[in-house]
Amino acid sequence: MMVNRRHSPVSSFARYLTVPMLCGLQGCFSPLALDRAVIEYDKVTTDILSKQLLLNIGRAHQHQPMHFTGVSNIAATFNFQFNAGATPAFTGEVGSVMTPIFGGTMSENPTISIVPIEGEEFTRRLLTPFQESKLTMLLRQGYDLDMMLRLLAGELRLNGGTQKGIYLNKPSDKGGYPLFRQAVLHLSSIQDRHMLFVEPLMFERHWRLPAESLSAEHLAALQKDYKIEFHAEQKQLTLSKRVTGRILLTNYDPATLSNEERLRLQEEADQGAENDVSVDIRPGYPGGEWPLHGVFRLRSFHNVLNFVGQTIDEDPEYAVEKHPQTPSVSENPIQAMALLVDEDEPADTDISVRFGDYYYALRSENGYQWNREGFRLLCQIFQMTMTDLARQGAPEITISK
DSSP, rough: OOOOOOOOOHHHHHHHHHHHHHHHHHHHHHHHHHHHHHHHHHHHHHHHHHHHHHHHHHHHHOOOOOOOOOOEEEEEEEEEEEEEEEEEEESSOOOOEEEEEEEEEEEEHHHHEEEETTTHHHIIIIISSOOOHHHHHHHHTTHHHHHHHHHEEEEEEEEETTEEEEEEEETTOOOHHHHHHHHHHHHHHHHTOOOOOEEEEEEEEEEEGGGGGOHHHHHHHHHTOOOEEEEEETEEEEEEEEEEEEEEEESGGGSSHHHHHHHHHHHHTSSSOEEEEEEOTTTTSSSTTTTTEEEEEEEOOHHHHHHHTTTTTTOOOOOOOOOOTSSOOOOOSSSOOOOEEEEEOOOOSSEEETTEEEEEEOOOOSSOHHHHHHHHHHHHHHHHHHOOOOOOOOOOOEEEE
């Protein structure tokens, strides 16, 4: 006797619905895995940079050579495999129910390439002093001027008057360090009032030439870049060109100066190095109660880390009161960057690194997070020295998981 097995409408619907759902899982799961991987790789890369900075501050503290390694490439391959099926679940002679079975595997194969920063790359990124353009770029991003100059500037050179001299951003310079700190704080008070101008000098240059010295073809070519004025009586030509000059920190708008005055300031700035940032604080404007005229000389990233490392205990910073002519300021911390150095691993910090017998971490603080902002600035400065790490001849190391 033959028995016909009938499938219930519910079991048939479940069978037809299960397979499309399982197929859809693969499409949903792949983007989720990719999203997780990208976020995790980003977190790891950021943590590596932070720990390398702390590690090299520790090396500077212990008078050891600095060294950085950059991640030049991350390539991850993902393999997703899914399988699905159905089998009858016997429940007697009256019928059966289809039971789905499914499974899946996922494998990840990341390949990470790292390149040590050495040779010409080390010189360019770590030993070359910062140029004024990078300082002004950071200022326009809203960073505090006092925080930036306390880290980036190595000295202040004042010209003219009784203050003429060189004032080092070095606590052991007992005569120079207090005035450097006061000058930086004074500029910061002008910035807080939104009256600090960080502008390039714009001026016009003029050249007078005999009219017969230039042919018609030469004149046509010069008209693209120069303004040409003809003086018939003297049979001469005047060539004029608008020029963008050096950056100037002022408490007034440089555009209000005469062309001759701007040209004089430009010629004075040209006498300095490329890592000099000119400052001109004049009476009659906000902050003019204490006039300042000179340059801040910027240092290299290597010297920035060395400064932070040496101020931990060998050449510690100390409190400096504001200048009597400086108005009230909200932030004047003792240290440009306060670090916690201990033989035991700190428990209340996000990132710490061990070098030798000590752990290094940012010191926690209440209120305005000066240390965190300073360390964030330090990371930004290091990123601004970035060049192409995948260079020819570099001893590249590839790690495959």
